[in-house]
Amino acid sequence: xxxxxxxxxxxxxxxxxxxxxxxxxxxxxxxxxxxxxxxxxxxxxxxxxxxxxxxxxxxxxxxxxxxxxxxxxxxxxxxxxxxxxxxxxxxxxxxxxxxxxxxxxxxxxxxxxxxxxxxxxxxxxxxxxxxxxxxx
Numbered sequence: 744x745x746x747x748x749x750x751x752x753x754x755x756x757x758x759x760x761x762x763x764x765x766x767x768x769x770x771x772x773x774x775x776x777x778x779x780x781x782x783x784x785x786x787x788x789x790x791x792x793x794x795x796x797x798x799x800x801x802x803x804x805x806x807x808x809x810x811x812x813x814x815x816x817x818x819x820x821x822x823x824x825x826x827x828x829x830x831x832x833x834x835x836x837x838x839x840x841x842x843x844x845x846x847x848x849x850x851x852x853x854x855x856x857x858x859x860x861x862x863x864x865x866x867x868x869x870x871x872x873x874x875x876x877x878x879x
Contacts, residue, residue, distance in 0.1 A: 746823075747823075748826060748827070750788060750791075750826040751822060751823055751826050751827075753778075753780055753784065753785065753788045754788050754791075754792060754822050754825070754826065755819065755822060755870070755873070756778055756780075757774060757778065757780075757785070757788060757789065757792070758792070758797070758810075758814070758817060758822065758870045759870060759873060759874055759877075760774060760777060760778060761798070761808065761809065761810045761814075762810065762814035762870050762871065762874050763874065765809070765810055765813075765814070766809075767809065768801055768805065768806070768807040768808070768809050769807045769808055769809065770806070770807040771785055771786055771789065771807065771808075773807070774789070789808055791825055791826070792808075792822075792825070793808065793811075795821075795825050796811050796812070797810070797811055797812060797817055797821075797822075797825075798810060798811055799811040813871070814869060814870035814871035814874060815869050815870075815871040815872075816869070817869055817870040817871075818865070818866055818867075818868065818869055819865045819866075819868045819869070819870075819873070820862060820865040820866045820868075823865065
């Protein structure tokens with residue numbers, strides 16, 4: 744599985760932009776222009792973020808989107824879960840019930856540990872922390 748897809752990359756880029764301007768209603772056109780993304784693709788991403796209550800949408804003249812929650816509450820893992828059905832890294836025979844020795848598999852044990860650590864790190868990483876790390 745590809746961990747960071749184009750959807751996730753675009754969503755995070757967009758959320759970082761929204762976090763820079765927390766009080767501003769940002770139009771799709773502005774986002775497309777500033778972040779150099781395709782309009783239809785951006786709209787789909789923003790609508791998904793709005794459906795999951797991360798963004799708040801405003802209809803009509805002067806419409807657009809703003810953050811619905813603080814950037815310190817938006818975890819990267821949550822964003823990934825919106826665009827992935829499963830955010831599991833391990834996809835081997837064990838998971839399909841085919842592996843003849845699931846409890847003896849040293850590789851599976853190690854990979855499960857790595858996956859747990861990665862998910863924990865992504866649960867701690869927020870849009871606010873990312874924004875702070877790039878220095879606005």
